[in-house]
Amino acid sequence: ALERRYAVIVAAVGVLILTGAMMQSGRLRYQFFPQVEGNIGFATLTMQRGVPIERTELAVAQIQDAAERLHAELDAEYPGPSIFVHTFASIGEQLSRDGPPSSGGEGGAHIAEVGVELVGSKFRDLTMEEMLIRWRELTGSVPDAVELKFGSDAFSAGEAINIVLYGTQNVERLAQASAMVKQFLATLSGVSDVADTFRAGKQEVQLSVRDSALPLGLTQIDLARQVRQAFYGEEAQRIQRGRDDVRVMVRYPEAERRSLGSLEAMRIRTRDGVEVPFGAVADAEVTRGFASIERLDRHRIVTVTGSVDRSVATPDQIIAEFKAWAPTYRAVYPNVKFGLGGEQEQQSEAASGVLKGVGMAMLLIFVLLAIPLKSYSQPLIIMSVIPFGTVGAIMGHLLLGWDVVFFSILGMIALAGVVVNASLVMVHSINVHRDEGLALGDAVRSAAVNRFRPIALTTATTFFGLLPLMAEKSVAATPMVPMAISLGFGVLYSSIMTLFLVPVGYLVLEDIAALRNRILHKGEEDEEESDADRRNPYGAKTRPTV
Template structure:
């Protein structure tokens, strides 16, 4: 008993199966998380090491190189990139795709444990950081305060962050900005000298007198006791009254005699303003796999509870919420699926002119979607714009099998006058092999997409599985549910056409129009067979001429998306004081408030955040001379300008603020952040001679300035970081009993400061921080008079053994694969990446590259090249798989070759569609090309399969072609139009996130439209040529009669 027969003979079983699947599907749908993108992990691990107070050169030499040399031997490393900046080293290690990152991280930890002793004193423990898409914050918020500002950091930490971290689905929450408490020990240099007390002695005494030590067990009588010696500081008076030495008379010297002890704050290296008020910034990250929308909703609910217990002057504001964009994007895409489904139903209805038949076909849509939701749930996937885009593409294809099956059942029932059950079984079985082959060809084209390596595979693997599962479900429905429903609903002896006036008018016009087209098609096909040479020549000419369109279609990696946010970095000259930078950022804030009426909220941050290493690893610009501005905009429908237009206009105005050296407001969406951030254009220059590479970088920058569309050109290796070099005379220092280590440590503690120990109170920990008072550590004279204690206890001023010179060091040092590189980077505005790349390559070809120097294009250009290459290979492999499936189906190597000629016409259809609509050739439109290979051959399969059936029944070639073309015209048109109309809402969509999926829909619609029209003529004509010439059959005798 085959599947159609089982469905017809066991209708109750069939209905039970359907409802069982429906129940499981609804459960799966309700439990699927919502997110913007699939949960993706890049094969990359970053190592962040903070080295406070160190210059970029020191960071590179003492931290970056040391770590790179040790981790380079870890298996499966593809490349190593590093950035060394003031205070921080960020090393990004990219592994080969498919590498087990958990094992790689363990290997890295082992290497870092081995290198820990080689790192300098003062460098923090290296942190391993693995980035995935879930680490992009789901929410940014600001907390502002007036009277409570001094204690705002503690309020945020205890009363806001702790409750937020307990919200289900929240991975973590960070805060920065505000004041951080610290016990400041402000040393008096004059008194230190007079008492002859070295700073190292104070550090050691503070550590030794601030600890709780266990004394071990003791038995007294019949009881056992644990001895404890509580010795931690309980208040600042205990610190002030700490004995740190004695004078010659034996009189104790207290810490209060040589220093002020204050319960104060850390010196701020950054500041935050929220909606023009000083405050603290909070970002919330969700757990991997958690529902972003649900997390956001739960956080908002918790914030309302938290606000009630906060001081009256402390206010919280949500500045950015990614769930808003997610909900709008998902909602927009879901609506395109619903509208697509409705249009598909109407197409089927007006073609079949039978409501029951239309409902039978349309039932395939919910069934297939339900199966898809079950698969997503079981596979641990989410509902996101990629998975939904796959379902939107499939919405028109899922009915194809049911249309072909039902149309044949309908023909057997009302044209061949079989009984309903017999027509259902026989009609479905007759075309069962054809629709199975057509489904397998479509599935075959998605298999290479699943196994593609690189970012394309990561992005589209989920979509590929979605469509495969949906198509398999539609095949099962066509062979199982469709015949069962047909046997139950087609029992009337006559076709009942709905009597609604509107439907009747439209239906009659559709019917008359199609009948006319059918007659025209039959004549045209007859002419084509009679003039087969010219027909084939015309087809080849159309294809060749259409390829010229490639020169007029813009090319880019991904279409930019409008997420309703503006984020930008403002750079000032190296060495800019925080107060100066803050003043500049206030001016930028005022400009944004004045010139961007579309804003909802605004946050500015001045200086380097505590997470600068992570930001560097994610491709952002960080440093003491950088500020950052972020704005949430009103919904897309409520503004005339895109987020990129707003950012571009604002950046031009901020650039004119005195003291601003560079502005980077290039909008990065989630895709760009996932791929590592950075600017779209990046030219890497390799070479050992720094003078030569610096000159070459300047020359490339000059060439780029003349290319339209390139903005924000920046050379990575900047100079101008003010440095004071302490040049120690080693002979003098040695004679005085001083070492380089003691000199450096003393300088660092007295000028920059050092943490001696920790002060604990009320569950909080604060640094006990030593440094000279401000008036004794600023200025060249004070620096020269800083004393260093020798091994004999003598205090020696710095000027006695060293000279100080002022120099300009690098701001940032970049390395790739353990070699220094210099990068020339730029943004793009107003032009497509492909067009700019063409002009850039032309300019670079005119430059004479010095010997020993190499340049490479990187950034988004490299991503675009590798992605296009991956999709091209997927296309080639897909074509081969489709051909093999058809060869197995037809038991022939020639018939599949004929059918494959429909593919080139699909490609030219894509080119024409992209050209007419102004869409670019990007990875989404290329994905549409790949999909088309599996879609367009289906119509040709159904056509050729039926022609072969007629040949098997004794008809000659010409009769079989003409009858087959005429008989299969309706189902071919219906399947093509259902797919086209199913995608039409997607192609016309203009809401949030639509920029991503519109090129995909446009390319599939264009390719299918052109290929269907041409395939109906070209493929049967080519079939006739092959049958008569290559197969040696003489069946064209009727041509002489026509």
């Protein structure tokens, strides 16, 4: 390897290029957060606001019936103890994922959730994702359901698909753009439970003043106040009763507040005290309001969300396809812009922070190496093995069938501070042997032979120490497994490269130094010859003739 050192460097660079090409081609996928499946699957149901609770109960019964049918099918397919633990449901609020039920969040008769708990993943062959797919198929369509989502993530970085639409104050326009985006996402493989946050609220009566009432001095505020006083009431006085205040409200009798006919029959008082029929000065329209109005940076927004089956596609791939389709969407709705939230937002924030930290860490490593070595070039030899630690980490993910995730990147960053140890000791050993008087080639060979056993032993102990974590199947350890794979295989591969690449790099560095010295010495010799020619323009042995 030392005699063919340039071929070794070319081969090493080729490995780096092939590894990068493998990541870019999609043969090894990257996603920000791994899918951590819990042991409980949830079916979250959202009905139209204002529906009677009885209709929500019927929908919950349909979902629970599908779960029981799935229970029977799985018991027939998997003999032995049932993998189902129990089924439970909640109407009015969502089930608690961890700890006691939360009092925050949306609630009401239109909200319900059904949960199915399975045995631990170690005791079943069926994955939670496969169970949810079958449960969704058995449930079918639920009448009057606005949204029905199936999921089981124990924890996540946010919605896999979260597209925020904004740019216009016209809510109907946003709703139309949202429908177009949902229609496209529904066509993509691996995408399910596509929904948006545009929700129609309860039925309400919208009042407006007619133009013919404006000369009477009647305003929208006057109309709203008088209608409120008639149907809700106006506080006339308060009576102290013990520690409590009793409010005395003045309003129409109950019999005159039960129907919209009472509104049409009421009379509106103008500023002059004249009472006119409601229908003469105002219009009333029965419509639905908004369940909620969301704003971001003073822009009204509608958010499109969806789930991704990560065994089929990653959220990054889905977002890439959406961006490729975005020009079609902009041609129809040029004023409606979009942004990314959920997991994509968390990913961009984390990536920007990590890039800054990596740059600072590499600079500090270089400084800490350059000071004791008293060289600017030898730290580069030591740090040259860091990219090959990344190669080993990627190969480890490929061998074990894991996607590269953000925790894998953190493991690669931690790996940078580990792999330089063996390289530092190797370079130091070469310097010591050269100081003892050995020739360059002998010093490099002797250092490589002497450091082989310590490097091999430390690498083996590190790798085998991480093996139990790599093989762990529990939910709690899932985020840590990619980090362990990066550290274990990265140390293994980078140590092998240290035994070859560091000695070769040391010799190449000496070749560069020797070439530089030859160029400098040749320049000095040419300058000396030029000086001699200027002193004796006729040459050393030529004398001018008289």
